[in-house]
Amino acid sequence: MKPAARQEIFTRFRDLNPHPTTELVYKSPFELLIAVVLSAQATDVGVNKATAKLFPIANTPETILALGEEGLIPFINTIGLFRSKAKHVIGLCAMLINKHNGQVPDDRASLEALPGVGRKTANVILNTVFRQPTMAVDTHIFRLGNRTGLATGKTVLDVEKKLLKNIPKEFLLDAHHWLILHGRYVCQARKPKCGECIIHDLCDYKAKS
The missing domain is CATH 1.10.1670.10 (Helix-hairpin-Helix base-excision DNA repair enzymes (C-terminal))
Known part of the structure; x- marks a missing residue:
């Protein structure tokens, strides 16, 4: 061309x-990160329905970590691969708290080191949140x-x-x-x-x- x-x-x-902009509904970088992790092999519509229930209850690394995997699953069990995603999300929250003071990092290496975050998810966060090309x-x-x-x-x-x-x-x-x-x-x-x-x-x- x-x-x-x-x-x-x-x-x-x-x-x-x-x-x-993205069709995922979010109010903070952390909410978008969770939504993108949940969206793997799922529709944005389906993810938005799940996070509409989850985020009013827990929308920080600390509050989601407090739910634990079994507490998180009822909020996301309408999404494909919800058990593995619950494990990733809980691990991701723990790492954000332990290594990044609960904040979403703005560099690729740190993002891709998080459980459940691959290159595509990192690119979404870098572009949508941090406005990197x-x-x-x-x-x-x-x-x-x-x-x-x-x-x-x-x-x-x-x-x-x-x-x-x-x-x-x-x-x-x-x-x-x-x-x-x-x-x-x-x-x-x-x-x-x-x-x-x-x-x-x-x-x-x-x-x-």
């Missing part, structure tokens, strides 16, 4: 949605990068690196959210809505309708 096409794609995304590549963005020609690659890391290299710098802070929303609602996996797509004429997808 030519640089002019990439520039136009993100100009259109920005014109349509100047201030994109990172790219959290989920299934939507991986598909979108390859399908549109914005960034082709065989692995998530390949696509991440190419997106960071190819996206014009003026759009990098918000590109993660634009791409996720576009992949979630327009450029869907089984049946992309090409007729509703604002970048239809710029996309390299050969099977577009």
Whole structure:
């Protein structure tokens, strides 16, 4: 894809949605961190329903740690892999208290050292909370990068690196959210809505309708 096409794609995304953000509901960096950990292989809608019950009761490392795994599970048992996620969340809270004074760290190494936090989750926190130009590549963005020609690659890391290299710098802070929303609602996996797509004429997808 030519640089002019990439520039136009993100100009259109920005014109349509100047201030994109995550669809996870949160009021603090810690709440977002917990929500993102819970969102692995789950929908944002499902996570929001669970955290709407959890956060009014416990929304700090100390209060969630006090629940323990068995106390946390009833709040999140509607989410897939809830037992392993409960274990991760409790371990994460303990580490935040013991190593970071209960605060969410703002560097990748410290974030990825937390239980249940991988590169994608760290990228979400670094971008959404700390406004660093990172790219959290989920299934939507991986598909979108390859399908549109914005960034082709065989692995998530390949696509991440190419997106960071190819996206014009003026759009990098918000590109993660634009791409996720576009992949979630327009450029869907089984049946992309090409007729509703604002970048239809710029996309390299050969099977577009």
